Amino acid sequence: MPSPEDLRSAHARYARRAAMACGYAFRSLDGPDGYLFEVRDGARKAIFAAGAGTPYALNDARAAAIARDKAFCAETLRQAGVPVLPGEKFFVTRRWAEMRSPGREPEDALAYAADADYPIFCKPLSASNGLYAEVIEDAAAFADYLARVAREHFAILVQPYVRAVEHRVFVLNGAALFSYRKTAPSVRGDGVSSLAALVSALPREAEAPPLKPRGRDARGRLLKAQDVPVAGDTIVLEGPANRAAGGGAADLRDGAEAALAQLALAAAAAVDLRLAAVDIFDSDGALQVIEVNSNPMIGTLEDNDRWDLIVAIWRANFAAALK
Known part of the structure; x- marks a missing residue:
């Protein structure tokens, strides 16, 4: 039996930790990969698929399919009166x-x-x-x-x-479980290297999308590939703020600020999702939903050692799957 640290699938690692907390049995069905795994609470069992699949039993296939198509999801939100990009x-x-x-x-x-x-x-x-x-x-x-x-x-x-502050609010069973502010990837100038060279030296996850050498300094000046940033200047790269793309998270907290929570709950309800990660732009107080993710990764919680929240998510997921 592979140890939790050996499993390649993050979802499997989280499910195993939660299963242990619940007193359930966990078994990987594809060895050390863990992209197909089983959880038992005695007589009942549930099988979960990660990787290209979705392990979240909380969301039905109909709602997840709408969320997966970004245009369909945006139109669903518009029809429900939810402000969306x-x-x-x-x-x-x-x-x-x-x-x-x-x-x-x-x-x-x-x-x-x-x-x-x-x-x-x-x-x-x-x-x-x-x-x-x-x-x-x-x-x-x-x-x-x-x-x-x-x-x-x-x-x-x-x-x-849009250049605005971006938040993620994680919704679980009609409540905002946690939230954080997304931070875009950045580099620090050394006065010698071009922006392209600094960006190419950034560590990246396997299969992560390439980062474009285009960003702005603290004064808002746009820098392109061959520009040489001033030594000590932080250049915030323009593009997605996803964790897999080199972005980060700040101000992780339980729940969410009231206006963010209200909008995230409205978005999840419009798509009929019990579990969702709702990304929101805040342009000086004007909030707009960017997209709603029905199959979110929760690596940010592992990065911040919030295993209590990981267990809470998977405990609810077990309850939905073990029937």
């Missing part, structure tokens, strides 16, 4: 074009990009961990992005690029 959906391949109405094909995306207000932010409808979530500078960069993303995805969401 605007966006335009385009298909990046003409495959199955006969099954949809015209106006959102690759050529339409390129026409839209020709007159867009740059920079813009683009991401695939169904990707996670910040993959292909990129700041796009101009129409030529958009055309390149369209060609690259089409190799792995079928559609994208194009949104305005």
Whole structure:
């Protein structure tokens, strides 16, 4: 039996720790990987799939499918009156074009990009961990992005690029369990190295999306790849603030500030999710939902040694799965 530290799947490590706290039996069904595992409380058992699957029994397949499609999720929130970041959906391949109405094909995306207000932010409808979530500078960069993303995805969401404080609120069974402020990846200038060199030296998780050498110093000055930051200056990189993309977390707390909690609960309820991580922009008090994640990773809790919250999440998940 692999130890919790040996399991490659973070979800399996968390489930095993929670199972021990609950007095349940845990068994990995694929050896040291742990992407398929079983939990028993005696006569009852439940099998969970991580990796490409979702281990959260709290969310039904219907609600999770809506959340997984970022455009569908955004429209669901709009219909419910939840303030959400605007966006335009385009298909990046003409495959199955006969099954949809015209106006959102690759050529339409390129026409839209020709007159867009740059920079813009683009991401695939169904990707996670910040993959292909990129700041796009101009129409030529958009055309390149369209060609690259089409190799792995079928559609994208194009949104305005927003510079604002970003929060994550974790919702569990109708309450805000915890929250934190997302921090974008950053580098510190040495007066010699270019921004591109500093960014390339940053440690990254395996399979993490590449970081673009584009950021701003404390005075708001934009720096690009070949610019050399002043020694001691912190350059905040522009792009996704996801943990997998090099971002971090600050001000982790139980619950959430009242306005953030209210908006996160409204978003989770609109999609009908019992468990959700709701990402929210705060632009000087004006709150907008960025997206709702039905299959969130909770590595930030492990980073902060909040195993009590990890156990609370998995205890609720066991209750939903063991029937």
